[in-house]
Amino acid sequence: MAQPRSLVILTGAGISAESGLATFRGPGGLWEGHRVEDVCTPGALARDPALVHRFYDLRRAALAGVAPNDAHAALARLERAWAGDFLIVTQNVDDLHERAGSRRVLHMHGELLSALCAACGHRLTWQGSLAPGTACPSCGSPRLRPDIVFFGEMPYAMERIEAALSRADLFVSIGTSGAVYPAAGFVRMAGAFGAATLELNLEPSAGSDWFDACRHGPASVVVPDWVNEMLAP
Numbered sequence: 001m002a003q004p005r006s007l008v009i010l011t012g013a014g015i016s017a018e019s020g021l022a023t024f025r026g027p028g029g030l031w032e033g034h035r036v037e038d039v040c041t042p043g044a045l046a047r048d049p050a051l052v053h054r055f056y057d058l059r060r061a062a063l064a065g066v067a068p069n070d071a072h073a074a075l076a077r078l079e080r081a082w083a084g085d086f087l088i089v090t091q092n093v094d095d096l097h098e099r100a101g102s103r104r105v106l107h108m109h110g111e112l113l114s115a116l117c118a119a120c121g122h123r124l125t126w127q128g129s130l131a132p133g134t135a136c137p138s139c140g141s142p143r144l145r146p147d148i149v150f151f152g153e154m155p156y157a158m159e160r161i162e163a164a165l166s167r168a169d170l171f172v173s174i175g176t177s178g179a180v181y182p183a184a185g186f187v188r189m190a191g192a193f194g195a196a197t198l199e200l201n202l203e204p205s206a207g208s209d210w211f212d213a214c215r216h217g218p219a220s221v222v223v224p225d226w227v228n229e230m231l232a233p
Contacts, residue, residue: 004169004196005084009075010186012091014175014202015219019066019096041151049132049145056146057129059093060112068100071174071223076101078227087164091176091183093148108155108183114147123147155182168195172226175219178205187211200226 013021038044039055068076079086079102088097088105093112097105110116115126115134119141126147134144149155165171171190178184178199187197187210199205199214200222208214215222 006164006167006169007082007084007086008164008168008171008186008190008195009086009088010091010171010173010176010183011075011088011097012174012176012180012183014177015071015223016066016069016092016094016096017175017202018069018071018218018220021062021066021094021096036151040148042153045145045150053130053132053146056112056148060126060128060130063094063112066094066096068096069220071219072096072100072102074224074227075174078230079104081231085164085167089161089164089183089186091180106157106161108149108157108161110146110148110156112146112148115144116147117141118143118145158182161186162189165190165195166193168193170198171195172198172200173205173207173211174200174223176201176205178207198226 034055038048039052045052075088075097079088086104088102090097090105090107091109093107093110095111095113113126114123115130116123117136117139120136120139122136122138124137130144130146133142135142136144165186168190171187173187176183184207187207191197191210197211199208199211200219201214201216202218203216204214215226
């Protein structure tokens with residue numbers, strides 16, 4: 001195909017795994033020892049706010065011990081060189097894309113370094129621990145919570161994401177399981193709008209069959225290789 005003008009990249013836990021952040025599923029995964037219902041649902045927050053806040057405090061603190069890897073750096077390099085439309089949609093709540101230099105990033109599942117007021121919807125940058133009952137600086141309500149999209153809640157900016165997919169010439173999925181919706185459906189949406197689709201993943205995902213092409217291997221290898229091809233004269 002001709003060089004694409006509009007590029008949408010979806011990233012998941014697999015791109016951050018090589019930086020030392022636990023992946024969402026599997027032995028040793030992030031949720032080991034915790035049922036999802038205990039830490040990542042609105043009901044969990046209402047039932048045991050101390051547990052939920054402590055869980056995300058630990059995840060937030062863990063960011064200080066990791067750094068972007070070659071895959072994050074390669075995407076930042078591609079963004080800097082890209083003349084057309086470019087958007088990274090990430091399912092990750094870490095800040096490794098930004099630390100690598102990416103600027104056109106949309107966190108559809110929220111961010112660890114952000115707090116959300118459950119009363120008024122105000123969002124603010126947050127470092128360190130976030131205790132239950134912390135007051136919102138905007139409305140004064142003691143309902144600040146982690147700015148994380150819990151299971152059963154609507155991901156952020158879906159209209160913007162769908163608009164970008166409708167314009168994309170190329171959709172690339174990196175390090176995703178292909179099992180978590182709505183992100184797992186992006187490949188079919190992009191394809192229906194006429195985009196070429198490519199999967200870069202450690203192994204075939206649950207949605208590999210939907211892609212036009214797949215390349216499998218560590219993100220720190222396959223992503224820089226692909227970026228080099230995209231930027232080749």
